[in-house]
C-alpha cells in the first residue's frame with residue numbers, strides 16, 4: 001500500500017502526477033470551514049502533508065499520529081511550530097532560492113511604484129483627470145543613485161541588491177546578524193548597524209523571516225530614525241512591523257511612503273488606515289506569485305515531500 005499524503009493547496013497537475021508515483025493523494029484545493037473537518041479526518045492516517053500557510057502546532061499534531069513530514073510550499077515557515085514537530089520526530093521542509101528572483105522583481109516594482117506614484121497616476125489617467133501636462137504636485141522621487149537599506153540580506157535580499165546596484169546604480173547598505181560577504185563583493189553592499197541603515201537610507205526594505213526576534217522589528221523608534229523623505233518596503237511578513245507605528249509614521253510625515261505586500265491581518269480589513277493613504281502602495285501578498293515560480297515552488301516542495309516519505313533527508317529540511 002502506498003503511503004498517504006494530503007495536498008491542501010491547489011497545485012499543477014504535473015505536481016500531483018509526480019507525488020502520485022509514490023503516494024496516494026487526498027486532495028483539498030483549499031482549506032476553509034467547509035473542507036477543514038474532512039482534512040482533520042484524513043490527517044489521522046496521513047504520512048505527509050504539503051501546502052502553505054496552515055498553522056501546524058502541537059494541537060494539530062495530536063490529530064496526526066502517522067505524520068512523517070510537513071512540506072511547506074513557501075520559503076517562510078513561521079506557520080510551523082518547530083518544537084512541536086521535532087518533539088514528535090516529524091520533518092519540516094520549505095522552498096528557498098527558487099523564488100528569489102520573482103520576489104525581488106515584486107520588491108523593485110513596489111519601490112518604483114511608490115516612488116513614482118504609479119498606481120495614483122494610473123487612476124488619474126483612467127478617471128479622465130489628465131487634461132494638461134502635469135506639474136509638481138504630481139512629481140515623484142528618483143530611485144536611481146539613491147541609498148537602499150536592506151534588513152535581511154539573505155536569498156531574496158541579495159536578489160534585490162543585485163537589481164538595485166547593477167540596474168539602478170543604487171548604493172546598498174544592509175543589516176543581518178551575520179555578514180553576507182557574497183553581497184559585499186558582488187553588489188558593494190556595506191554592512192552597518194540597523195540604526196545607521198535607518199538613518200542613511202532613502203529606501204528601507206525589510207526582508208527577514210518572522211521569528212520571535214524579528215516580530216515588530218520595525219517600530220516607533222525605527223520609523224523615527226528614518227529620513228522624512230524615505231520609503232519603507234515590506235515583503236517579509238506583516239508581523240515584522242508594528243503596524244500602528246507605521247501608520248503613525250505615514251500619517252505624521254515621519255516617512256514619505258510605503259510599499260507593502262504583507263500585513264498583520266491578511267486579507268487586510270478595508271477599515272485599515274493603510275488602505276486609504278495615497279502614499280502607500282499595497283499588494284495582496286503576491287511576492288512570488290508568477291505561474292513559473294509557483295510551479296517551481298510546488299515541484300520543489302513535492303520533491304522534499306517524497307524524499308521524506310521515502311526515508312531520505314529532504315534537500316530543504318528545516319533545521
Ligand SMILES: NC(=O)C1=CN([C@@H]2O[C@H](COP(=O)(O)OP(=O)(O)OC[C@H]3O[C@@H](n4cnc5c(N)ncnc54)[C@H](OP(=O)(O)O)[C@@H]3O)[C@@H](O)[C@H]2O)C=CC1
Pocket residue numbers: 075076077096097099103151152153154155156157175176177178179207208209210213214235236237261262285286287288
Ligand atoms: N511576500 C512574499 O510573497 C514573500 C515573503 N517571504 C518572506 O521573506 C523571508 C526571507 O526569505 P529569504 O530571503 O528566502 O530568507 P533567507 O533566510 O535567505 O534570508 C533571511 C535573512 O534575514 C536575516 N535575519 C534573520 N533574522 C534576523 C534578525 N533578527 N535581524 C536581522 N537580520 C535577520 C538573515 O541573516 P542572519 O541569519 O545573519 O541574521 C538572512 O540574511 C521569508 O522567511 C518569508 O517570511 C518570502 C518569499 C515571498
Ligand SMILES: O=CC(=O)O
Pocket residue numbers: 073074075076077099287288
Ligand atoms: O510568503 C511566501 C513565502 O514563500 O514565504
